[in-house]
Amino acid sequence: MSRLNEANVALAHEIIARYPKPKSALIPLLHLAQEQDGWVTDEAMAHLAELVGVTPAEVKGTCTFYEMFKLHPTGRYMVNICTNIACQVLGAEDLLHHAEETLGIRPGGTTDDGMFTLEDVECIAACTEAPCLQVNYRFGLRLSIDDFDEMIADLRERGRSDHLITANPGEPIPSHGTLGLSRQHLTEERTAGIVAPELVTEAPVWLTFEPKQEEGA
Amino acid sequence: MATGEYVPHAPGYVDTDDPKIVTSRFGYEDSYTLDRYLATGGYEGLKAALGRTSEACHNITREATVLGRGGAGFPAGIKWGFCPPDVWPRYLVVNGDESEPGTYKDRLLMERDPHQLIEGCLIACYSIGLTQCFLYVRGEMAVAQQRLADALNEAYEAGYVGKNILGTDFSVDIVLHWGAGAYIVGEETALIESLEGNRGMPRLKPPFFPAAVGLYGQPTIVNNVETLANLPWLMSNGAEAYKQYGSETSPGTRMFAVSGHVKRPGVYEVEQGVTTYEDLLYGDKYCQGIRDGHELKMFIPGGGSAPWLFPEHVSLPLEARPVGAAGTMLGSGAIVVMDDSTDAVKACLRVVRFFARESCGKCAPCREGTSWEEKILQRILDGNGRPEDLDLLLDIGDNISPGPYPVASDESQGLEAVPFPPRQTTICPLGPSSVAPIVSALRRFRHEFEAKIATPVELGLRGPNAPSEAEETGLRGPNAPSEAEETGLRGPNAPSEAEEVAS
Structure with a gap:
């Protein structure tokens, strides 16, 4: 290391x-x-x-x-919830509040099991699909509170979730730090x-x- | 899962029967692969360009008046002409650091059609002799980075990028670069600083106009993703065909992201200049109006940096000049719609908070001013506002952007528009942008701010600036004027009558 x-x-x-x-x-x-x-x-x-x-x-x-x-060190999954204006007017603060309650952490905090870090972030360029978030920089769009709970359960169980969009269908969400899965050569x-x-x-x-x-x- | 079937739309993108220049492949599930690209006219624009002289390609871009799609709206062909004639090498830097609140079109262009962007880069490089291209993609866009890396590897392998492209003398390298989370890096000189491995702080212009003194001090063209994505179509179809769309001064199409309280938010490609905000917000094939049971209160017409517009302004065309004259900007093509359920103070705070968080800290008026603005707005929202806060906000704004600040007209108050752009005491426009929501909201909704200041009591808690209990009850607090002052009676420590007479 x-x-x-x-x-x-x-x-x-x-x-x-x-x-x-x-x-x-x-x-x-x-x-x-x-x-x-x-x-x-x-x-x-x-x-x-x-x-x-x-x-x-x-x-x-x-x-x-x-x-x-x-x-x-951060959690394995960085959960970034957008609260900028377009998301705010469509319920981003409720989603963030729910995430805080569910995960038991404030923005910047990491869950005790080291799985999730929560962040309250600025516009992530998915404004028409509000409220939105990213997990390790993969998008989750138009997420309801139930969707969020499902996504968290999916990530804990399988390391991926149908609520998150990856470059190729079914790709796992890599742990925090890995961005695109391919490199230019x-x-x-x-x-x-x-x-x-x-x-x-x-x-x-x-x-x-x-x-x-x-x-x- | 590359089925090649045409599906109605990619997430966020809404397909219409409007002419398409840059989003023509968005419906294909495998739109990002080289196979699909080649099957739908891909790299034909490059071939057409290579069949002409570089100068001819530059001229076509100039004739077509391809306006920059990043925010400033400057014609790309003219920008290219600013490179000093005998200074080599020259670089191309693609600005894919899209982070203006409300904006997303470049992300879709990079994710859904990476080869189109690569082809656009090649055409720009060929036209004015740029020998290396850096594709600066926003750090948070992992999928776009992955798609571009795959596409570049494919394109190099197939001979579209690199040495002796398609068997000609034209050789150029395109390097995928990516950022790490900083809005300010979308400003072109900050982008160059970042690309040199430094903190992304803007440089002073002059002397650092990128076309003259850019990356490594060399002439550098910084173009937006959408701008470059127009070039393949333009090279295949020519300037005349391009000018058939849009208005005379704003030819072609443009992507607009409409978010917020509309029935069908989405990213739309529409003709510039001839389409209006009204068409886009209320049109059946576009956003279909404000959500049921509500009315339009205000909208941000061109990204978080733009002063707001109001219901009476929806007839404005989607064109830089009239929107600028109306006191705001077309900007990055981001429209955020807010209906009557929106708290103007809260919305204002949220946009200002963005600029306070993203200020790079180089210029004092912005570094200090944006955070003061945020704190003051926060205390007003919390019920702790002071009556003088509204003027204080405007005063801070005046220190970042002196003089009358651009703002929309307000017929009900008989107020005229102040045209765009704002003046600035800072190196870049970030600080002045933080003033836009304040001036817009305060001029239109001053009563909402005042109402929050006048009724500080919420849940029975008193803010520090609430009228004191003494004032309300008649009981005297420690700071109340003394009885002596009020009655004229002299206390034991008052200056003696003799002292007063002497002075």
């Missing part, structure tokens, strides 16, 4: 290679650390600092700006070539080349 493991170090190098400057990889790398441990540890931040060539303080500076990075033979900006001085060739055939505009 804490420093990135060997497989993740390899992934980290792959991510860093996609950017003309290594520090740009910092947010994806912080996500990688959070995926490994469920939260972002000081040791992980120190390790990332080595990987991208900045100080641990700079990594912490970036990390603490962003709400999704947790600097302490740039292969050596297909990439156009990532270079530092100072090494480029000329306009790209296609700006001056003649197209093969002319089509009507």
